[in-house]
Amino acid sequence: MKMKKSNTESHEPQTFRDTLGKPRKVAEFQKDEHIYCQGDAAKNVMYIQKGNVKFSVVSSTGKVAVVAMLGPSDFFGEGCMAGQSLRMGTATAITPTTLLAIDKNELLGMLRTRDKLSDSFVEFMLSHKNRVEEALIDQLFNSSEKRLARALLVLGRYGKVQHQLLDELPTISQETLSEIIGTTRSRVNFFMNKFRKLGFIEYHNRKIKINKSLLTFVLDE
16 A cells, blocks of 8 residues: 655644654545555554545455445554454545554554543444444345435434534545445436435535435335
8 A cells, every 4th residue: 555645744633643742644545546455464554534435345256345434533444453464355535535544553552551542443443333234234134225325324424423414425426326335326326316306315516415304214114
């Protein structure tokens, strides 16, 4: 993984400053740029400052599945802390993304000595576990229409901050959405038009705004 350094200093809390107290340099990735690829050496954990990342896995037969979507304040690549020597999937920026890369051994030391960081990391891991279980249930039992609705809510960061939604979704293509939910682009386009007509979403200058009625649709059995 080639990390492009930004000249902008990190504005993260003290928990993300190095032992000398100097701000860390951040890495920036453009839309559709790989952060790391399946099979790469796993040596560090990523923390997203801004932007959005998808995590995908390729099977031995070449089938690609998107298994997670991540956004600001999320960690990823944490498998290296549990003994993974190689990346189990590919992390790709789906919008312009800025992140911090923290060496796994350094992070382990920080977790032992910095309570605030430790609490945040544990909270994320528990939340991530829940999201993985929900995504699995989603794939097994829900229609592609409901999977799309749930994907939009995840992109809107529903449940991250006092159950509020972002005013606008990150700009993401229908091709990417089709990969995330495992259907065709034409089906995504059909459902997006349906959601707009039902008032679940709105378009403003090519930006998408989610209304809370979409959540009701997802929860409705």
